[in-house]
């Protein structure tokens with residue numbers, strides 16, 4: 363006997379989305395406010411993450427922001443680490459690690475990301491829906507208010523709600539902007555007259571408007587129709603994936619007076635922000651928000667039944683009545699993620715703080731200096747990848763020669779570069795072939811930061 367055979371509600375639930383009627387109209391979800399242990403934990407996680415999101419642009423290390431995603435100026439700072447196009451391999455590895463982590467966590471633990479960490483869910487459930495509850499009242503009052511015709515009260519409540527929604531979206535837009543251009547630059551723009559940044563202001567308003575439409579109108583449809591991660595659930599989960607599940611073995615047959623534990627009170631549906639009935643089994647719309655777990659646990663508590671009629675469990679766990687087991691597959695996934703993370707951390711920690719390029723000046727050959735020396739001319743470029751200015755110097759490590767700088771080697775500024783030209787002079791007697799490899803050490807504060815190999819050309823037979 364499987365769960366679908368037990369399903370007594372809408373027999374078309376697999377053929378249609380809960381928030382769209384069979385006629386194609388939107389079915390608005392008036393979700394009851396969720397309360398309970400898991401919801402409290404989710405609130406804690408959400409508010410901690412929101413504080414981080416709004417607060418991080420203000421955190422600086424050595425005057426530079428801890429996070430900056432200035433793609434236009436090719437400046438990227440993550441956890442205070444300044445990344446450059448030369449660090450593409452690190453960024454690629456970081457993206458790969460995140461991708462694999464999300465996929466692997468999903469395969470084992472379902473849509474944990476959606477319910478606990480996704481910004482769309484956090485903002486929708488713990489910011490915008492909260493405001494709605496405060497301004498318009500609970501789900502019943504909201505339904506009544508929307509079914510009423512025009513009234514001053516309705517106009518007032520709707521105006522306050524939408525004004526708050528739009529203002530919060532505008533703040534979020536500016537926070538995103540702070541991550542891109544930095545909080546100082548953002549403050550400068552805000553202090554300037556709007557006319558000085560008219561196009562930027564219009565772009566910010568448009569972004570705000572899109573976000574406002576998402577949170578005030580589109581809502582759960584983003585998770586169902588727009589989010590690619592949501593669409594991938596069919597291939598990312600299987601019957602061993604842990605997700606929010608209804609224990610149909612224990613719950614059925616449902617209804618008052620039946621032998622199953624489910625009272626068919628439908629309170630799990632009332633709290634669901636995507637409007638589905640979890641008792642129908644795994645569904646595309648379920649974001650694993652745990653609201654139905656908390657709600658059903660309250661019912662079970664009141665009836666003196668054990669909690670967990672709806673709980674985190676896999677299809678196989680429900681079918682066999684077994685407990686969660688650490689399977690070989692989960693362990694293998696953890697090992698893969700640990701290897702990727704270790705490699706990423708290792709490469710980041712051992713990454714050079716300077717990036718030096720030294721190339722022979724294009725078109726130049728060797729020059730004779732007097733009768734006993736040969737010189738080559740080079741262009742150098744040193745990029746500073748740290749949050750502090752660096753003094754640098756060059757030294758020939760092998761095989762021999764002398765560096766003659768044209769001008770002075772200037773300190774390399776934060777997020778900046780120093781460029782220039784130098785000669786390398788070598789004794790004719792030391793030159794054994796027409797093209798020699800020379801190793802140059804790049805030093806800062808007496809410490810060798812990196813070595814660069816270059817070629818030195820000379821006459822075939824000196």
Ligand code: SF4
Nearest residue numbers: 624625627628630658
């Ligand atoms: S809340 Fe629990 S008891 Fe009520 S209908 Fe849902 S599963 Fe059944």
Ligand code: SF4
Nearest residue numbers: 634648649651652654
């Ligand atoms: S079914 Fe339960 S876990 Fe899934 S979205 Fe609805 S309330 Fe959240």
